[in-house]
Amino acid sequence: MKVLVTGGTGFIGSHTLVELIEAGHDVVVVDNLVNSSAESLNRVAQITGTEPVFYEGDIRDQNLLLDIFGKEAPEAVIHFAGLKAVGESSSKPLEYYDNNIAGTITLLKAMKESGCKNIIFSSSATVYGKPESVPIREDFKVGEVTNPYGRTKLMIEQILQDIYAADNSWNVILLRYFNPIGAHKSGLMGEDPQGIPNNLLPYIAKVAVGQLDHINVFGNDYDTKDGTGVRDYIHVVDLAYGHVKALEKISEAPGLKIYNLGTGNGYSVLEMIRAFSKACGRDLPYVIADRRPGDIDVCYADPALAKKELGWEAKRGIEEMCEDAWRWQSNNPTGYR
Ligand code: NAD
Numbered sequence: 001m002k003v004l005v006t007g008g009t010g011f012i013g014s015h016t017l018v019e020l021i022e023a024g025h026d027v028v029v030v031d032n033l034v035n036s037s038a039e040s041l042n043r044v045a046q047i048t049g050t051e052p053v054f055y056e057g058d059i060r061d062q063n064l065l066l067d068i069f070g071k072e073a074p075e076a077v078i079h080f081a082g083l084k085a086v087g088e089s090s091s092k093p094l095e096y097y098d099n100n101i102a103g104t105i106t107l108l109k110a111m112k113e114s115g116c117k118n119i120i121f122s123s124s125a126t127v128y129g130k131p132e133s134v135p136i137r138e139d140f141k142v143g144e145v146t147n148p149y150g151r152t153k154l155m156i157e158q159i160l161q162d163i164y165a166a167d168n169s170w171n172v173i174l175l176r177y178f179n180p181i182g183a184h185k186s187g188l189m190g191e192d193p194q195g196i197p198n199n200l201l202p203y204i205a206k207v208a209v210g211q212l213d214h215i216n217v218f219g220n221d222y223d224t225k226d227g228t229g230v231r232d233y234i235h236v237v238d239l240a241y242g243h244v245k246a247l248e249k250i251s252e253a254p255g256l257k258i259y260n261l262g263t264g265n266g267y268s269v270l271e272m273i274r275a276f277s278k279a280c281g282r283d284l285p286y287v288i289a290d291r292r293p294g295d296i297d298v299c300y301a302d303p304a305l306a307k308k309e310l311g312w313e314a315k316r317g318i319e320e321m322c323e324d325a326w327r328w329q330s331n332n333p334t335g336y337r
């Protein structure tokens with residue numbers, strides 16, 4: 001199938017390109033490089049032997065999108081493009097609503113005009129807010145999101161549901177990711193955050209490579225096994241392969257579907273520090289700090305629906321996630337730049 005991948009030079013997008021190409025799909029990428037480097041596409045080419053077709057530009061540019069749909073005629077869109085820093089979204093809400101919401105609306109209008117009605121969207125477990133219990137199933141309540149970034153995910157889910165309700169010839173798959181980490185086994189591709197990372201694993205990796213002093217553990221008084229926050233970390237290559245399976249599903253014209261992409265296992269901050277210490281061969285220093293506002297204690301998926309309906313499940317454990325992240329970080333201490 002020919003697929004337009006928005007945000008395809010980013011962390012999850014670039015890994016998904018590899019899995020799509022290896023599964024025999026044709027990929028076209030649009031990205032404005034606001035949070036990524038086009039070098040990731042050279043790495044995709046190195047791994048797969050195929051250079052993805054790339055349009056550098058913004059998904060809010062309707063003329064560009066119509067041009068791409070006219071020239072390339074993709075049969076489906078995988079929509080990763082968006083801003084994703086939770087803290088920044090609270091200080092720059094307009095930028096987040098403009099980029100994520102207006103960008104998605106422009107994309108959907110161009111899809112409608114071009115007759116492409118198949119879309120897979122990158123949503124997040126953040127739409128569940130603080131769950132009443134774990135593991136989290138897709139039919140759990142959504143909506144109590146505490147930041148503008150999370151609200152853009154929820155709003156886009158709602159927009160897509162409304163579009164499907166108005167016109168059942170659309171096929172929409174909402175993928176709710178848990179915590180993607182790790183890197184491609186080759187060490188050629190990985191996560192490349194600019195500045196000081198907000199998320200735990202990229203922060204640990206920067207401590208491991210000597211660019212940051214120590215890890216701040218945000219609270220050790222949660223109601224969890226060791227008091228630190230518990231999350232469902234998923235290897236980015238497993239997550240990427242989930243998109244290949246979602247694309248197979250969309251070719252069956254499934255209507256509207258929602259799937260968690262997680263492992264079903266929860267690990268604490270201290271367990272992750274230990275796993276990464278093992279991968280990099282030294283004990284990484286950490287201090288216990290205050291809780292981070294908006295954080296919850298425990299979050300992990302029930303991945304049974306994706307297994308049943310997509311035939312997909314995560315295969316890689318935290319050891320492999322940390323080893324692969326370390327290989328990438330130590331081979332590329334300054335990322336792609
Ligand atoms: P990323 O920042 O690495 O990738 C996003 C890509 O979108 C970047 O390459 C960026 O340059 C591009 N982009 C942003 N705005 C654009 C615009 N207006 N026009 C064109 N390109 C634009 O992030 P990622 O981690 O790969 O995440 C991909 C998607 O998955 C995002 O939508 C994110 O919100 C979602 N998601 C990520 C996580 C995570 O932990 N990484 C978790 C849940 C959901």
Ligand code: UD1
Pocket residue numbers: 084086087124125126150178179180198199200201203215216217218219228229230231269292293294295
């Ligand atoms: C965060 C976002 C979420 C987003 C997800 C993936 C918040 C509140 N939520 O989730 O919306 O979808 O990233 O991008 O930001 N931790 C530390 N020290 C650190 C960093 C994190 O102890 O330096 C802890 C956190 O308190 C948490 C765990 O590590 O318990 C994971 O944090 P993080 O990687 O930021 O992911 P989430 O908080 O799950």
